Amino acid sequence: MRTKILPVRGHMSAQRPGRALAASMLSGARSHVLYAGPLGYDYLTQLPGPLGALLFGGGAAQAGHMILPEVGCADDAGMNMGIASHIGGALPEYFGRANWGAEDVQDRDEGGDLGWDEGRVMAVWTGVLGISADDLPWVGRIPSKISGRANGAGVEGEWMAAGYSGEGMAHAWMCGSALAYMILGVEDEMKVSEWFPAVYRVSETRWKRATLDRLGERFFEF
Numbered sequence: 279m280r281t282k283i284l285p286v287r288g289h290m291s292a293q294r295p296g297r298a299l300a301a302s303m304l305s306g307a308r309s310h311v312l313y314a315g316p317l318g319y320d321y322l323t324q325l326p327g328p329l330g331a332l333l334f335g336g337g338a339a340q341a342g343h344m345i346l347p348e349v350g351c352a353d354d355a356g357m358n359m360g361i362a363s364h365i366g367g368a369l370p371e372y373f374g375r376a377n378w379g380a381e382d383v384q385d386r387d388e389g390g391d392l393g394w395d396e397g398r399v400m401a402v403w404t405g406v407l408g409i410s411a412d413d414l415p416w417v418g419r420i421p422s423k424i425s426g427r428a429n430g431a432g433v434e435g436e437w438m439a440a441g442y443s444g445e446g447m448a449h450a451w452m453c454g455s456a457l458a459y460m461i462l463g464v465e466d467e468m469k470v471s472e473w474f475p476a477v478y479r480v481s482e483t484r485w486k487r488a489t490l491d492r493l494g495e496r497f498f499e500f
Contacts, residue, residue: 283441284409285352289361290335292400298379303330337361354404366399410441412488417453418480
């Protein structure tokens, strides 16, 4: 599956909203997708509560160019300085400095010292996304021709649910349920075919069709 699910290192941060912005953001009910060019986007959600920390990530596509060193990178022990700098400085520019206002400070945080940094940027971290070569999750039993390991007597084979392409919160829960029903052999009883997309299933045909060349064409079609 190495050429079917590609690791891409993503960057994320937690930040204190500017004081002029905080009053309109405290509900924590808003989320944003921020487009700064024809390729890629940044994304923003918020934690509810008195602090209302902004969770801001992205930065892998800037000025219409993909940050290629992050593609194929499975090391989440470090970070890309250019992307970290973008994430650390972009929010006041997106909202407008007048709308953002003065920077907030640590002593306003809920619960005292939570281990966050003192400035606006409370923390920056990285995580590895599993990008599917055909944009869809891979769920089901892996054929022996793909795994290279024959299923012996009494062996039920190998199963997977992976390749969510950064949309795990939208896909993983029901993919996991479908996979459990497959393993237990109760697909018909649980009517899996009625609610689980057939295009998500692992198959030899799909495995042959999904290529990194096609993925690259979609990445750089702009």
